[in-house]
Amino acid sequence: MELDAKIPSGPIDKKWDKHRFELKLVNPANKRKYTILVVGTGLAGGSAAATLAELGYDVECFCFQDSPRRAHSIAAQGGINAAKNYQNDGDSVYRLFYDTVKGGDFRAREANVYRLAQVSVNIIDQCVAQGVPFAREYGGTLANRSFGGAQVSRTFYARGQTGQQLLLGAYSALNRQIARGKVKMHYRSEMLDLVLVDGHARGIITRDLVSGKISRWAGDAVVLASGGYGNVFYLSTNAKGSNVTASYRCYKRGAGFANPCFTQIHPTCIPVSGGYQSKLTLMSESLRNDGRVWVPRDKGDVAKKPGQISEGERYYYLEERYPSFGNLVPRDVASRAAKKVCDEGYGVGVELDGVRNAVYLDFAEAISRDGRDAISDRYGNLFDMYERITGESPYEVPMRIYPAVHYTMGGLWVNYNLMSNIPGLHVLGEANFSDHGANRLGASALMQGLADGYFVIPYTIGHYLATQHAGDVSPDHPAFDEVESEVRGRIDKLVNLQGDVPVDEFHRRLGRIMWDYCGMGRNAEGLEHALQAIPALREEFWAKARVPGGSASELNPWLEKAGRVADFLEFAELLCHDALYRDESCGGHFREEHQTEEGEAVRRDDVFCHGAVWGYKGVGHKPELNKEPLSFEYVKLTTRSYK
Numbered sequence: 001m002e003l004d005a006k007i008p009s010g011p012i013d014k015k016w017d018k019h020r021f022e023l024k025l026v027n028p029a030n031k032r033k034y035t036i037l038v039v040g041t042g043l044a045g046g047s048a049a050a051t052l053a054e055l056g057y058d059v060e061c062f063c064f065q066d067s068p069r070r071a072h073s074i075a076a077q078g079g080i081n082a083a084k085n086y087q088n089d090g091d092s093v094y095r096l097f098y099d100t101v102k103g104g105d106f107r108a109r110e111a112n113v114y115r116l117a118q119v120s121v122n123i124i125d126q127c128v129a130q131g132v133p134f135a136r137e138y139g140g141t142l143a144n145r146s147f148g149g150a151q152v153s154r155t156f157y158a159r160g161q162t163g164q165q166l167l168l169g170a171y172s173a174l175n176r177q178i179a180r181g182k183v184k185m186h187y188r189s190e191m192l193d194l195v196l197v198d199g200h201a202r203g204i205i206t207r208d209l210v211s212g213k214i215s216r217w218a219g220d221a222v223v224l225a226s227g228g229y230g231n232v233f234y235l236s237t238n239a240k241g242s243n244v245t246a247s248y249r250c251y252k253r254g255a256g257f258a259n260p261c262f263t264q265i266h267p268t269c270i271p272v273s274g275g276y277q278s279k280l281t282l283m284s285e286s287l288r289n290d291g292r293v294w295v296p297r298d299k300g301d302v303a304k305k306p307g308q309i310s311e312g313e314r315y316y317y318l319e320e321r322y323p324s325f326g327n328l329v330p331r332d333v334a335s336r337a338a339k340k341v342c343d344e345g346y347g348v349g350v351e352l353d354g355v356r357n358a359v360y361l362d363f364a365e366a367i368s369r370d371g372r373d374a375i376s377d378r379y380g381n382l383f384d385m386y387e388r389i390t391g392e393s394p395y396e397v398p399m400r401i402y403p404a405v406h407y408t409m410g411g412l413w414v415n416y417n418l419m420s421n422i423p424g425l426h427v428l429g430e431a432n433f434s435d436h437g438a439n440r441l442g443a444s445a446l447m448q449g450l451a452d453g454y455f456v457i458p459y460t461i462g463h464y465l466a467t468q469h470a471g472d473v474s475p476d477h478p479a480f481d482e483v484e485s486e487v488r489g490r491i492d493k494l495v496n497l498q499g500d501v502p503v504d505e506f507h508r509r510l511g512r513i514m515w516d517y518c519g520m521g522r523n524a525e526g527l528e529h530a531l532q533a534i535p536a537l538r539e540e541f542w543a544k545a546r547v548p549g550g551s552a553s554e555l556n557p558w559l560e561k562a563g564r565v566a567d568f569l570e571f572a573e574l575l576c577h578d579a580l581y582r583d584e585s586c587g588g589h590f591r592e593e594h595q596t597e598e599g600e601a602v603r604r605d606d607v608f609c610h611g612a613v614w615g616y617k618g619v620g621h622k623p624e625l626n627k628e629p630l631s632f633e634y635v636k637l638t639t640r641s642y643k
Contacts, residue, residue: 001256001615001626006415007111012634013093016115019416020459024466031056034465037204037219039191039246041068043163043446044429045225046170047453052223053177055458060217061174061183062206064190064241064560068171072227072239073449076163077382078286079145079155080127080446082120087144091152093117100444101635103149103330104409104437105587105603107262107611110634111416112434119455120447124156126454130169133158135378145289145378147442149330149642155443160284160382166446170453189215190560191246192490194222194253194425195483201425202473203480205487209560212553214491216475216484221424221461224250225453228408228430230263232568232575233519234511236405237269237282243564244571247412247431251574255420256413256613256626258433260571261579264440264588265520266406267334270389270399271349271358278504280404281389283361284382285442288327290366290375291399293318293334295346295359302348302356306398317341321598325642332439332588332601333642335403339520340599342402349400362398403520407445409436409588410578413613413628417460418452423468426461428452433611438587491552494562499544503562506541506569513537514572518579523592527580531573535620538569570619577614577623584608605637 008019026034034057038049041063049061065071085091096117101108124142128134134156135143144153158165177183188209195203201222206215229244230236251257268288270281296302297315317337319326329337338359341347349358367375372395376383383394390400411433412420418434419426429449436444513533517526549556585594585601586608594602615624 001421001613001624003256003413003421003613003626003628004415005109005628006417007109008416012110012114015111016118023459023463026462026466028056032058034058035060035219036221036223036461037217038062038223038225039204040071040225040227040431041065041174042071042073042225042227042429043166043170043449044431044453045223046071046167046174047450048223048225048428048457049183050170050173050177051454051458052461053180053182054173057182059177059183060186060219062186062189062191064188064209066187068174068185069167071167072242073167073446074164075237075239075282076446077160077282077284078147079157079162079443080123080166080450081147081154081441081443082124082156082447083117083154084121084124086142087153089152091154093121095152096120096154098635099150100435100441101437101632102640103441104439105601105640106437106605106609106632106635106637107259107586107630108435108437109630110632115456116435116448116451119451122455123447123450126450127166127169130172132165132169135159145286146328147285148288148328148334149441150328151325155286157286159377160286160379163446166450170450191226192249192487192563193483194250195479196253196422197473197477197479200423200468203475205480205484207491210555212551212556214484214488216480218473218475218477218480220465220469221426223426223428223457223461224412224431225428226431228411229260229571230405230408232510232572233405233514234507235272235277235280235515237266237280240279243567245564245567248567248571250412250420250422250425252616253422254616255422255425256615257410257574258413258611258613258628259410259438259578260575260614261518261582261589262409262438262587263405264331264407264409265335265403267331267338267403268361268401269404269406270386271402272352273350274352281385282406283386283399283401284379285331287361287379287382287399290378291327291361291363292316292365293327293338293359293361295341295348299345302346306348306360306362315341315346322642329642330439331442332590335520336590336599338403357402358400359402360398361401363394364398367395405519407440409433409438409440413611417463418457419460419464424464426457428457438589490563491559494547494559494566495550495552497542497545497547497562499546501544501546503545503547503558503565506537506545507565509537510534510565510569510572514575518576521590521592522579524580524583527576530576531580534569534573534576541566541569574614574623578612581612581625582608601640603639609637
């Protein structure tokens with residue numbers, strides 16, 4: 001596997017400008033000759049499809065939802081980062097770059113991260129022009145708030161529904177191109193495989209989720225923006241439909257999968273309340289601006305109501321352990337700290353299996369200081385959501401929160417041009433691995449998705465088309481015959497599963513294995529156990545699972561689910577191989593063998609200062625390891641400290 005990152009030469013603040021000038025261009029008259037397939041319509045895919053069509057390309061765009069408005073980007077709550085420095089508090093492009101590299105525990109490419117910080121300032125202007133209703137100060141200027149891992153306020157927001165508002169902005173741009181005829185939108189269509197012609201990505205195979213029809217689509221390039229794989233853990237903050245299938249099928253066609261063990265645990269989620277749950281609900285990290293995190297100092301008080309515990313009997317553990325950042329430490333640090341106090345017996349809330357897995361997020365001081373109306377203006381819809389789910393008002397009693405799987409920093413490997421090692425296959429947003437290292441800073445997911453779609457891929461895909469285009473290909477090409485045959489064979493195998501165990505049960509059991517042995521804490525013994533348990537569960541799935549309906553030629557949600565779970569049952573093994581290989585702690589990947597006496601992560605830069613990029617070698621076979629070395633010229637390798 002060749003891993004040429006194509007990082008431009010020159011000073012870091014000049015790389016992107018220099019690179020854009022050196023990229024080959026497609027002239028406007030020729031753009032209309034090219035067709036680009038865009039898979040996914042979240043912030044990355046929707047913005048990419050709209051922008052590419054605006055440039056003149058013909059775009060075929062696919063989503064498995066009934067509308068692009070339902071992409072999981074809509075669930076992002078707290079905000080989007082940009083180095084505008086409106087607060088005049090010391091922010092800059094370089095500081096955002098520095099915070100992102102440090103926050104990712106030095107496991108991301110400097111060049112990609114700096115570019116992300118650079119274009120962040122353009123994103124806000126783009127979205128304001130689209131009418132995104134960002135919060136504003138009294139005088140009309142855009143408001144900012146803080147997020148974890150930063151000591152400046154650089155996060156733009158629309159109460160607690162920033163993702164929804166940004167997605168509506170991208171959706172409006174996409175609709176304009178649909179009306180112009182430059183984008184053909186394919187709803188309820190799931191990508192099931194990638195088609196290569198002469199080694200280039202030239203098409204996809206999809207299934208219509210309503211009619212069951214299998215279709216072939218040929219294009220001059222493929223843009224994959226299908227999101228992350230957090231649902232491999234079953235319980236996560238992701239939408240239930242979120243899955244790894246599109247990315248994993250590209251991996252099986254030869255695309256490198258980088259750092260799959262870098263999964264993020266979000267510290268601010270509503271805790272599990274019972275075994276009946278199928279997903280978890282996120283409470284925005286923005287709440288940590290005004291909420292104070294605490295547990296009782298005395299284990300004997302954990303069953304008391306929070307109002308019965310006096311101020312002196314409360315342990316504000318983040319503020320005490322990390323005085324410089326307090327409640328705004330990065331997500332991985334806050335999550336491990338919450339797990340630590342709960343494991344030690346200081347957790348609160350509902351007792352499940354003998355453990356209370358929750359801590360308090362308390363707004364009493366903020367309400368007293370700023371008034372209830374001010375807090376409602378900032379977080380009102382989040383407070384309403386919490387009350388609807390728990391029956392408790394955060395205005396009256398503290399929220400109960402606990403960490404949960406939220407985001408995946410790993411993904412398909414891409415170079416500086418956002419192209420995978422398969423020529424023509426470009427990967428955007430959470431589906432790629434490029435910008436966040438081992439831990440994503442809060443409010444950076446929306447930033448990366450829109451940066452990739454609006455400001456990076458429109459330049460870089462033209463260079464591919466102008467220099468490496470492999471000639472005209474139609475869906476009648478023999479390569480499509482072979483891939484479609486494989487897709488149909490896989491579907492037939494799933495439809496004929498007539499065991500007596502629901503598919504959901506296998507997903508739930510897989511999630512338990514992953515959470516227990518490859519979740520917030522990982523060790524060699526547990527990972528070895530998982531690598532034995534996952535193949536056994538996969539074998540049981542193919543022997544005992546049941547897919548009702550009996551047909552693939554009609555609407556069959558059980559078939560959809562079965563295909564995704566089957567991919568998770570293979571992908572989980574890859575994730576555990578990566579976690580076992582990376583014998584260090586960094587960011588969201590915490591190997592218990594490598595920690596300080598205070599429970600902080602210990603990196604091993606002499607051995608693991610690289611991206612681990614895996615190549616497919618067959619189901620049940622250990623994947624092939626490839627390495628992309630990482631160098632740090634501008635942000636020196638140091639031990640992270642937020643104290």
